[in-house]
Amino acid sequence: MHVGLEHYLIVSALLFCLGLLGVVMRRNLLVIYMSLELMLNAANLALVAFSRFNSNLNGQVMVFFIITVAAAEVAVGLALIVALYRKRQTAHVEDLATMKL
Amino acid sequence: MHDLFFYLFAFLTLLCGFLVVANPFSRNPVTSAMFLVLTIVSMAGLFVLLHAFFLAAVQILVYAGAVIVLFLFVLMMLDLKDERRRKINRFGIIAGAISVGAVGLIFLKAIIATKPGTRLAAPTVEGATKALGQILFTDYLLPFEILSVLLLVAMVGVILLSKKDLK
Numbered sequence: 388m389h390v391g392l393e394h395y396l397i398v399s400a401l402l403f404c405l406g407l408l409g410v411v412m413r414r415n416l417l418v419i420y421m422s423l424e425l426m427l428n429a430a431n432l433a434l435v436a437f438s439r440f441n442s443n444l445n446g447q448v449m450v451f452f453i454i455t456v457a458a459a460e461v462a463v464g465l466a467l468i469v470a471l472y473r474k475r476q477t478a479h480v481e482d483l484a485t486m487k488l
Numbered sequence: 489m490h491d492l493f494f495y496l497f498a499f500l501t502l503l504c505g506f507l508v509v510a511n512p513f514s515r516n517p518v519t520s521a522m523f524l525v526l527t528i529v530s531m532a533g534l535f536v537l538l539h540a541f542f543l544a545a546v547q548i549l550v551y552a553g554a555v556i557v558l559f560l561f562v563l564m565m566l567d568l569k570d571e572r573r574r575k576i577n578r579f580g581i582i583a584g585a586i587s588v589g590a591v592g593l594i595f596l597k598a599i600i601a602t603k604p605g606t607r608l609a610a611p612t613v614e615g616a617t618k619a620l621g622q623i624l625f626t627d628y629l630l631p632f633e634i635l636s637v638l639l640l641v642a643m644v645g646v647i648l649l650s651k652k653d654l655k
Contacts, residue, residue, distance in 0.1 A: 390494045393599055395538070398498045400595035402505050404588045409509035412584035414577075417517050417563060418509075421524050424555065425505055428531055431543075439538040447620055448628050450543055454550050455635050459642035461555050465562045466649040472566050 395436035403429035416468050416478040420461070427457050494537055500530035517568060521559045528552050542617040 402425060409422025431450045438446025472478050504526040511519055528551040535544035624632060 390491045393602075394494065394498070395534070396595075396599055398501065398534070400592065400599070401502055403595070404592045405502070405505045405509050407591055408584045408588045411587050412580045413509065414580065415517055415568065417559065417566075417568070418520050421508055421517075421520055421559065424524065424551070425508060425527065428528070428551075431547075432531060432534060435535055435538050435540045435543060439540070444616055444620055444623050447540055447543055447616065448623055450540075451546065451620075451624065452628075452631060452635060454543075454546055456638065458550050458555060459639055461558055462646050463642050463649070465558055466646040469562060469565065470649050478566055478568055 392436055392440040396433060399429045399433040399436070402426075402432065414480050416471075416480060416483075419480070420464060420468070424457065424461070427453060490537060493533070497530045497533040497537065501527055501534065504530065517563050518560065521556055521563060524559070525552050525556050528556070539616060542620055 406422045406424075406426035406429060409425065410419050413419055413422065431453055434446045434450050434453075438444060438450075468478060471483070475483065477483065504523045507523040508520045508527060511523070528547060532544040532547045532552075535541075535547060
């Protein structure tokens with residue numbers, strides 16, 4: 388069977404589901420963060436596939452922006468996690484159930 | 489040939505993505521980070537199959553080169569030993585299964601509703617790097633400049649957050 392747009396969309400949907408599963412199921416902050424990256428990547432794959440099959444480059448520009456923003460977001464998020472770890476000595480979400488530091 | 493490579497890269501992406509989230513052999517976050525690298529690289533292969541060569545290069549440079557190094561750096565610094573002793577609680581598995589099932593059902597319905605049997609228009613964008621650069625520096629010049637300011641803001645914020653005496 389010839390590979391078309393729907394094949395890429397199915398892969399993207401499955402990858403997004405995997406990322407969501409990781410965010411809900413895992414209890415380590417860093418692994419949750421990696422699962423968030425998986426979800427962003429799934430969205431990127433869908434955008435690139437749409438861009439290719441509609442002969443429109445705007446989708447690829449959007450993916451470029453998403454990758455850059457994701458890099459900035461990872462830097463800030465990891466700095467927050469490190470600051471939290473310094474205060475509380477844990478990176479496990481069940482130990483971080485209160486809003487008070 | 490294209491189909492063969494598609495199935496290879498898609499299988500690798502999903503397998504490594506699964507091993508990032510739920511590795512049956514190791515709960516170590518470093519293992520997850522390593523499988524995240526493999527996921528990113530095989531996804532760059534999918535980008536090449538979609539003729540997005542520039543994005544494939546950016547994907548490897550930014551994710552495999554910068555983001556994963558940041559993750560590993562933080563993992564080494566925090567030294568999380570107690571993750572292996574903890575059990576995954578049952579509530580997390582149930583909530584995860586329900587939410588993933590619901591979202592997966594929505595995706596499936598959406599893909600079926602677009603009638604995947606009909607043939608899609610043949611892709612015509614070829615070797616798009618030059619055209620991509622032209623669009624980026626004409627139509628999308630303002631967002632591009634705002635993005636550079638965003639990176640500067642992120643850098644300042646991270647330096648402020650990493651100071652020893654965080655107020």
